[in-house]
Amino acid sequence: MPQFKSKIAAGSESFAQNRKDMLTLIEHLRSLEQRAVDASEKRRPTFEKRGQLTPHERLNRLLDPGMPFLRLYNMANYLLEDPDPETSIPGGSVILGIGFVKGVRCMIWVDDSGIRAGAATAGGWDASKGAQKMAQDLKLPFIHLVESAGANLMEYKVELWAHGGMLFRNLAWLSAAGVPTMVVLHGPSTAGGAYMPGMSDYVIGVRDNGMAALGGAALVHAATGEVANDRDLGGSEMHASTTGTVEYLADDDAHGIAIARDTIGRIDWNKNTAPIRQNSYEEPVYDIDELAGIVPTDYTIPYDVREVAARIVDGSDFEEFKSRYGPGTVCMQASIMGHSVGMIGNNGPFDPEAAAKATHFFQLCDQSELPIIFLNNTTGYIVGTESEQKGMIKLGSKMIQAVSNVRVPKLALYIGASFGAGNYGMSGVAFEPDFLFSWPNAKTGVMAxxxxxxxxxxxxxxxxxxxxxxxxxxxxxxxxxxxxxxxxAQESAFFTSGRVLDHGVIDPRDTRKVLGFALETIFEAQNRTLHPNAFGVARI
Incomplete structure (x- = not known):
C-alpha cells in the first residue's frame, strides 16, 4: 500500500482550471512541434523528384519499429534567430534523439534538409554539440543522417564558425573513447560539413545525391577559376572508388539506411554491457494523467510536490527523508520502473534547514549510488536577517557544492519555478545533469x-x-x-529551451516514461565496457 495518501479532488474547480491551463500549454507545445514537421514537408515534392526519402521518413526507417524514441532538443532555436512567435520554427533544422537501431540504443542526428536545406542554425549547432556530449557520456553509438547546406553565408556569424569546430572535435573524442560514429551521406556535406563524414568511423554514401567536398563547384570556381562538377569533386561514387572516404555505396536513401542498420547490428555493440535489470515493479496507484490538473501553471500558487511524486514513482510509494526538518523541501527514496532513485522536490524556497537536509541527502545518494531526480519548483534561497544569521550562504553553498560533486547520475525536471541560486542547488543546466527536461509551464531565470x-x-x-x-x-x-x-519575456520554458538551456520540453504526463527511459539509458552506460584508443579511428 502507498505510504502517501493523495488529497487531490479531481472534480474540484481548481483542478479543472489547472488542467485547462496546462492542456492549453501542451497543445501549444504540440503545435510548435508540428510547425517544424509542416515546414519540412513543404519540400516533399523536391525530395520525391530526386528519388529521396524525407528527413522524417529517414528517421522512421532507421529506428526499430515499435521501440521508444526519446526526442531531444525539440525547441532548439525557437525565438532565437527568428524572434516572432508566430513564425519561428523550433528544432534548429535538426532532429535529435535516442532510439533503438537493431536493438542497440543509439544517439541519432538527422539533418532536417526540408527546412532551409538543412543549413546550420545557432540553436541547432548547440543542440547537436549537446547530443554529441550525451553520446559520449552515455556511451551511445552516434549515427548522423547527413544532408545540409552547411553554414548560411547570407547570415554569417564568425562565432558559429569558430565554435562549429567543436562538432568535429567531439567526433574525434567519441571515436577515441571507443564509441562508434556513423554517417549516411544522403545529400551535400560541403566545406566544414565535409568533415562530418571525414571524421566518422563508418560512412555510407548514397548514389547520385550524396556529396562531400571541401568546396562545391561554385566555391571552386570562385576560388580558383576551375570549372568543376560536383559529382567529380565529392560524389559518393567517387569517394567509394577513389578516396576511400565512403565504405559502403548505397543505391538510394532506403538502401543506405538498411546498410546503417546492418552495420550497427554486425558490430555486436551490446556484447559489452549487462542486460537491463528487469526488476519487478508496480505502476503508480495514482493516475499520471492527473498531473495536468495538480500543478498550477502559475508558480505562485502552492501545491504539494508529493502529489507529483506519487504519480511518477513505482506503486506511488516513497520514503520521505527528514520529513519534519526543513519541511518545505521534500527528499524521498523511491523507485521508477524498478530503478532505485533519490528524489528531491520543492514546496517553496530553501531555508537554511532545507539546504542542510538536501546536502545530507545528496551525500547519502552518492554513497549508495542512487541517481538523483530533481523536481524544480523553487524561487531560490530565502533572504532576510534571520536566514542570513542562520548561515544561509554557508548552507546553500554546501548544497551547491554537493550537487556539483556527486558522482551519481542527475536527472532534472523544471516543473514550475526555478529561479536564482535555487536553480543551481536543484542541478540546473550549468551543473550538467545527465538529462534535463522542462514542463511547458516552467519558468526559469535569475529571479521573477x-x-x-x-x-x-x-x-x-x-x-x-x-x-x-x-x-x-x-x-x-x-x-x-x-x-x-x-x-x-525570457523566463518561459519555450524561450529558454529555444536557447538550448535544457534537453527539451515534454508533456508532464510523459514524465514517468521519460524518466524510465533515461534511467535505463544510464544503467546501460554504467554497465558498458568501452575499448578506447589514442586517436580514434583514422582514415588513411
Missing part, C-alpha cells in the same frame, strides 16, 4: 520579473532620498514595467 522590478524600484527610491530629492514615481513605474517585461 516582479521581484527584479520591485528591487530596482526600491534602489531608485533610496538613491533619490540620498540626493535629498523626491523620487520620480512616474519614471520609477515606467522602469518597473520595462524590467518586468524584459524578465518575463
Amino acid at each position: 520579473g516582479a521581484s527584479a522590478a520591485n528591487t530596482m524600484s526600491h534602489v531608485a527610491r533610496v538613491q533619490a532620498q540620498r540626493k535629498g530629492v523626491e523620487p520620480d514615481e512616474a519614471a520609477i513605474a515606467k522602469q518597473e514595467q520595462r524590467i518586468k517585461d524584459i524578465f518575463e
Whole structure:
C-alpha cells in the first residue's frame, strides 16, 4: 500500500482550471512541434523528384519499429534567430534523439534538409554539440543522417564558425573513447560539413545525391577559376572508388539506411554491457494523467510536490527523508520502473534547514549510488536577517557544492519555478545533469520579473532620498514595467529551451516514461565496457 495518501479532488474547480491551463500549454507545445514537421514537408515534392526519402521518413526507417524514441532538443532555436512567435520554427533544422537501431540504443542526428536545406542554425549547432556530449557520456553509438547546406553565408556569424569546430572535435573524442560514429551521406556535406563524414568511423554514401567536398563547384570556381562538377569533386561514387572516404555505396536513401542498420547490428555493440535489470515493479496507484490538473501553471500558487511524486514513482510509494526538518523541501527514496532513485522536490524556497537536509541527502545518494531526480519548483534561497544569521550562504553553498560533486547520475525536471541560486542547488543546466527536461509551464531565470522590478524600484527610491530629492514615481513605474517585461519575456520554458538551456520540453504526463527511459539509458552506460584508443579511428 502507498505510504502517501493523495488529497487531490479531481472534480474540484481548481483542478479543472489547472488542467485547462496546462492542456492549453501542451497543445501549444504540440503545435510548435508540428510547425517544424509542416515546414519540412513543404519540400516533399523536391525530395520525391530526386528519388529521396524525407528527413522524417529517414528517421522512421532507421529506428526499430515499435521501440521508444526519446526526442531531444525539440525547441532548439525557437525565438532565437527568428524572434516572432508566430513564425519561428523550433528544432534548429535538426532532429535529435535516442532510439533503438537493431536493438542497440543509439544517439541519432538527422539533418532536417526540408527546412532551409538543412543549413546550420545557432540553436541547432548547440543542440547537436549537446547530443554529441550525451553520446559520449552515455556511451551511445552516434549515427548522423547527413544532408545540409552547411553554414548560411547570407547570415554569417564568425562565432558559429569558430565554435562549429567543436562538432568535429567531439567526433574525434567519441571515436577515441571507443564509441562508434556513423554517417549516411544522403545529400551535400560541403566545406566544414565535409568533415562530418571525414571524421566518422563508418560512412555510407548514397548514389547520385550524396556529396562531400571541401568546396562545391561554385566555391571552386570562385576560388580558383576551375570549372568543376560536383559529382567529380565529392560524389559518393567517387569517394567509394577513389578516396576511400565512403565504405559502403548505397543505391538510394532506403538502401543506405538498411546498410546503417546492418552495420550497427554486425558490430555486436551490446556484447559489452549487462542486460537491463528487469526488476519487478508496480505502476503508480495514482493516475499520471492527473498531473495536468495538480500543478498550477502559475508558480505562485502552492501545491504539494508529493502529489507529483506519487504519480511518477513505482506503486506511488516513497520514503520521505527528514520529513519534519526543513519541511518545505521534500527528499524521498523511491523507485521508477524498478530503478532505485533519490528524489528531491520543492514546496517553496530553501531555508537554511532545507539546504542542510538536501546536502545530507545528496551525500547519502552518492554513497549508495542512487541517481538523483530533481523536481524544480523553487524561487531560490530565502533572504532576510534571520536566514542570513542562520548561515544561509554557508548552507546553500554546501548544497551547491554537493550537487556539483556527486558522482551519481542527475536527472532534472523544471516543473514550475526555478529561479536564482535555487536553480543551481536543484542541478540546473550549468551543473550538467545527465538529462534535463522542462514542463511547458516552467519558468526559469535569475529571479521573477516582479521581484527584479520591485528591487530596482526600491534602489531608485533610496538613491533619490540620498540626493535629498523626491523620487520620480512616474519614471520609477515606467522602469518597473520595462524590467518586468524584459524578465518575463525570457523566463518561459519555450524561450529558454529555444536557447538550448535544457534537453527539451515534454508533456508532464510523459514524465514517468521519460524518466524510465533515461534511467535505463544510464544503467546501460554504467554497465558498458568501452575499448578506447589514442586517436580514434583514422582514415588513411
